[in-house]
Amino acid sequence: MPQIKANGLSFEYESFGSVKDPAILMIMGFSAQLTMWPVELCESLASRGYRVIRFDNRDIGKSEKLDRLGKVSPAEAFAKLMSGQTVTPPYTLNDMAADAVGLLHALGIAKAHIVGASMGGMIAQLVALDHPQNTLSLTSIMSTTGRPGLPPGKPEAMAVLTQTPDNLERETRIVQAMKIWRIIGSQPAYAASDVELRSQAEREVDRTPYGPDGMARQLVAVVTAPPRHERLKAVKAPTLVIHGTDDPLVSVEGGKDTAACIPGARLKLVAGMGHDFTSKLVPVYLREIADFVAEVDSRRGK
Secondary structure (H helix, E strand, O other): OOEEEEOOEEEEEEEEOOOOOOEEEEEOOOOOOHHHOOHHHHHHHHHOOOEEEEEOOOOOOOOOOOHHHOOOOHHHHHHHHHOOOOOOOOOOHHHHHHHHHHHHHHOOOOOEEEEEEOHHHHHHHHHHHHOHHHEEEEEEEOOOOOOOOOOOOOHHHHHHHOOOOOOOOHHHHHHHHHHHHHHHOOOOOOOOOHHHHHHHHHHHHHHOOOOHHHHHHHHHHHHOOOOOOOHHHHOOOOEEEEEEOOOOOOOHHHHHHHHHHOOOOEEEEEOOOOOOOOOOOHHHHHHHHHHHHHHHHHHOOO
């Protein structure tokens, strides 16, 4: 996969489809590499006439690591926030939104359909808010507005997401990854098989070394991000919100609130869907995203 300079940083990215087609930019979530976007989904969207771009966010995968910004403790940051103290993160979700737009600029793309999942959904929302001129549409998947008072994720899901492996042996990391995806994933309608989970875990573990410092910086960016529910009222881009009714990590109320805050947003709730991208879910994501962006393009005459 190629590297490109954007927003002053180096990013690993992959492009599917013709450079002449309308672009769909896929923004992945906390600690997740670009490979968490299923190849089948990217290729199928490309076959519908789109250039699909997936990339590693800063501090994860093969994109630039920001160790020069120092180590942070998400637990300490959260405790300070709960006590009313101010926490200044090494970087913000707005910075990561600027990364996404910088990548588009570096690729010579003026506007794109912006698709984000989980933390990537938060970033995608900020792309639509901070960079409306670059946003053809917004698709926010399994994400939230950050509004105070929304139901939190289930304790076991929140805990496992930040749990460190017992050691850095390959098999230990694979087993840990499989455990995470079992707990936060879809059950039972769209559940991944053990074979699928292991294949995914091996791919992620073998792609890059374990990077807890970058993950911590990303998490602090999430927990210190201001709520977006009031700002989202200003989104002008056509918007689709996709959320699983059985998401244990980001409550479905987060998706409902996102759709309620954005004027004219379309809400698609998927019964039985958790917080993942299993092979059984690919047809669901493909149908919803492809139909939506095609409708947006049809309305704008493309």
